[in-house]
Amino acid sequence: MNYLLHIGVMLGIYGMLALSANLLIGFGGLLTMAQAAFYGLGAYTYALLSLKLGLPFFVTLPAAILLCALVGWLFGHAALRFRNEAFVLATIGFQMIVYVTLYNWTDLTRGPYGISGIPRPSFFGLGIESVPAYFLFTLVLFAAVLGFMHLVCTSPFALSLKALRDDEAAAQTLGICPKGQYIRAMVFSAAVAAVPGVCFASYITYIDPTSFTLAESIFIACILLVGGSGNIKGPMAGVAFMIILPEVLRFVGLPDAVAANLREIIYGVMLVVIVYTKPKGLAGAYAIK
Amino acid sequence: MNLFLQLLGNGLIQGAVAMLYAAGFGIVYRSFRVFHIAMGAQFVFSCYAFYLCAVVLKLPLAAAVPGALALSVLFALAIEWAVYRPFFRKGCSSGVVMIASLGVMIVVENVIALAFGNEVKTISNQLEPSVAFAGLRFTRIQLLQFVLGLGVFASVGVLVRFGKWFKAVWAMGDQPELLPVLGLPLARLRLMVMALGGVLVAIAAMLISWDIGMDPHVGMHYLLLGSVAVFFGGTDRYWAWGAGAMLLSILQSLAVWQFSARWTDLVTFGVLIFVLLFRPQGLFGVSKRLEEAK
Numbered sequence: 264m265n266y267l268l269h270i271g272v273m274l275g276i277y278g279m280l281a282l283s284a285n286l287l288i289g290f291g292g293l294l295t296m297a298q299a300a301f302y303g304l305g306a307y308t309y310a311l312l313s314l315k316l317g318l319p320f321f322v323t324l325p326a327a328i329l330l331c332a333l334v335g336w337l338f339g340h341a342a343l344r345f346r347n348e349a350f351v352l353a354t355i356g357f358q359m360i361v362y363v364t365l366y367n368w369t370d371l372t373r374g375p376y377g378i379s380g381i382p383r384p385s386f387f388g389l390g391i392e393s394v395p396a397y398f399l400f401t402l403v404l405f406a407a408v409l410g411f412m413h414l415v416c417t418s419p420f421a422l423s424l425k426a427l428r429d430d431e432a433a434a435q436t437l438g439i440c441p442k443g444q445y446i447r448a449m450v451f452s453a454a455v456a457a458v459p460g461v462c463f464a465s466y467i468t469y470i471d472p473t474s475f476t477l478a479e480s481i482f483i484a485c486i487l488l489v490g491g492s493g494n495i496k497g498p499m500a501g502v503a504f505m506i507i508l509p510e511v512l513r514f515v516g517l518p519d520a521v522a523a524n525l526r527e528i529i530y531g532v533m534l535v536v537i538v539y540t541k542p543k544g545l546a547g548a549y550a551i552k
Numbered sequence: 553m554n555l556f557l558q559l560l561g562n563g564l565i566q567g568a569v570a571m572l573y574a575a576g577f578g579i580v581y582r583s584f585r586v587f588h589i590a591m592g593a594q595f596v597f598s599c600y601a602f603y604l605c606a607v608v609l610k611l612p613l614a615a616a617v618p619g620a621l622a623l624s625v626l627f628a629l630a631i632e633w634a635v636y637r638p639f640f641r642k643g644c645s646s647g648v649v650m651i652a653s654l655g656v657m658i659v660v661e662n663v664i665a666l667a668f669g670n671e672v673k674t675i676s677n678q679l680e681p682s683v684a685f686a687g688l689r690f691t692r693i694q695l696l697q698f699v700l701g702l703g704v705f706a707s708v709g710v711l712v713r714f715g716k717w718f719k720a721v722w723a724m725g726d727q728p729e730l731l732p733v734l735g736l737p738l739a740r741l742r743l744m745v746m747a748l749g750g751v752l753v754a755i756a757a758m759l760i761s762w763d764i765g766m767d768p769h770v771g772m773h774y775l776l777l778g779s780v781a782v783f784f785g786g787t788d789r790y791w792a793w794g795a796g797a798m799l800l801s802i803l804q805s806l807a808v809w810q811f812s813a814r815w816t817d818l819v820t821f822g823v824l825i826f827v828l829l830f831r832p833q834g835l836f837g838v839s840k841r842l843e844e845a846k
Contacts, residue, residue, distance in 0.1 A: 294647060294650075294651075341825060341828075341829055344828075344829070344832075345828065345832070347646065347647060348581075348587040348646070348650065349783070349828060349832070351587065351650070352587075352779060352780070352783060352824065352828070353824075353825065353828055355776065355821075356780075356821040356822075356824045356825045356828075357821075357825070359776070359817055359818075359820075359821040360818055360821050360822065360825070363814075363815065363817045363818045363821075364818070366814070367812075367814045367815060367818075477772070478772075481654065488651055520670070521666065524662040524663075524665045524666045525662075525666075527658055527659075527661070527662040528658070528659050528662045528663060528666075530655075530658060531654075531655045531656070531657070531658030531659035531662065532655065532659055533655075534651060534652070534654060534655030534658065535635060535652045535655035535656065535659075538644075538648050538651045538652050538655075539638065539639065539642070539644075539652065542644075542648060551645075551647055551648060551651065552645045552647050552648070
């Protein structure tokens with residue numbers, strides 16, 4: 264039972280990550296490869312504030328969200344001057360800078376040794392310790408993020424992002440400011456990515472930089488490319504497929520080393536086949552340009 | 553002072569090899585207008601093709617090198633036939649082809665990991681003889697890397713500058729639909745570009761894997777360095793890719809001298825962000841009018 268609940272927690276974490284990336288990739292049409300950087304910043308902020316300052320969860324979570332929003336705002340001013348490949352390369356650059364900093368700033372992050380003993384959240388003296396309790400807690404966070412993203416995605420702001428995505432020059436003639444709207448999208452996206460970061464750090468109770476690599480950012484982008492983006496259904500379909508597939512392969516009886524490579528091969532083949540035959544992904548609303 | 557000169561020398565040698573894989577990335581990027589992520593796959597494939605010929609099949613070096621080069625060219629052509637050309641014919645945007653290219657990279661990396669294992673493989677287990685030069689020390693492979701890297705890059709540069717086909721290749725990057733109108737063989741030119749890119753990356757991959765070995769996941773590292781070098785130098789000029797690669801390698805070496813080897817990636821990507829912000833056309837790139845840049 265705990266195994267199924269663990270998968271449920273991971274589905275929740277990646278669901279939140281996919282929703283955060285969806286705002287930029289699906290609504291803004293900007294392929295970002297930096298989502299794991301914000302995910303990592305959220306996780307490290309929570310771990311350091313909880314362990315070093317002993318701050319409670321209801322302070323560390325908003326702090327992680329605010330820090331990621333601020334970094335997203337600063338990074339957005341630089342990266343959103345670019346589109347297409349240059350934007351992708353800028354996000355890869357940012358992702359690598361965050362990873363190298365987390366890995367090498369050993370005085371603060373303990374580098375490759377990671378941070379262990381991260382406390383689980385507790386409310387009014389009641390700790391969320393068991394896997395079922397943590398599953399329920401993730402479910403609550405996921406529902407909150409889903410509700411927030413639903414509000415954002417049905418707002419005039421999302422419509423203006425879609426207009427910019429489809430024809431930036433035409434959208435500008437309607438008075439939509441690309442810089443302002445894209446930076447807002449980057450800030451929302453970064454802030455939301457902090458939530459699964461906090462959730463992951465407090466669930467595993469140990470983090471190191473290898474959980475927040477470029478490969479992780481590529482994986483998050485693949486969730487949206489396979490499942491689809493530009494709506495809520497697409498990212499959810501992508502998460503279900505990409506997270507449940509390895510678990511299915513586990514039951515086929517393949518050795519772990521083979522299963523891991525086989526899973527990646529399936530992802531890679533699906534990526535090529537889906538962008539060729541079904542550019543909107545399994546359930547998305549936007550065909551990537 | 554000696555340490556500085558030694559690191560500068562190492563930077564120049566790394567730069568000479570980096571010029572090759574940067575040019576391998578740049579020539580496909582410039583002529584197809586596709587962010588050629590599969591170059592990472594090409595790099596890994598070439599390393600393992602060399603390993604297959606030299607270690608598994610135990611061929612002498614004189615046969616292993618051309619054998620690996622031939623396999624690498626076939627691999628590059630296969631990417632064009634199986635992936636890039638169908639997407640091009642369908643009229644897909646560069647973003648879509650880039651994602652397909654990422655798919656190729658993921659598949660190839662993992663197929664190689666399944667076939668050869670995830671551990672590091674080496675071509676030679678023997679200690680390389682070194683040569684002392686003005687108080688500095690370089691291995692035989694390093695000297696070969698420097699001479700071959702500069703030599704091959706310069707030779708291809710002369711071809712690019714004076715070869716009539718390369719004028720068409722450059723034009724292909726701007727308006728591919730005009731080439732058939734002018735009676736130029738678009739499909740063959742695309743194959744030529746892929747083959748040339750494959751050769752450049754394969755030579756770099758063999759030189760590097762002979763020196764420090766390989767694992768199935770090295771491709772992304774060299775893809776990032778190559779693409780950063782191209783954007784750093786300027787995407788529209790062949791010589792700028794080489795200059796970008798050389799400067800970046802020297803900067804990385806000097807970062808080791810001033811800070812530590814751990815921060816070299818920070819220097820690389822810091823430089824990238826700096827150049828994108830303050831000189832988006834690259835250090836030696838040409839500024840374009842807005843309508844040209846589209």
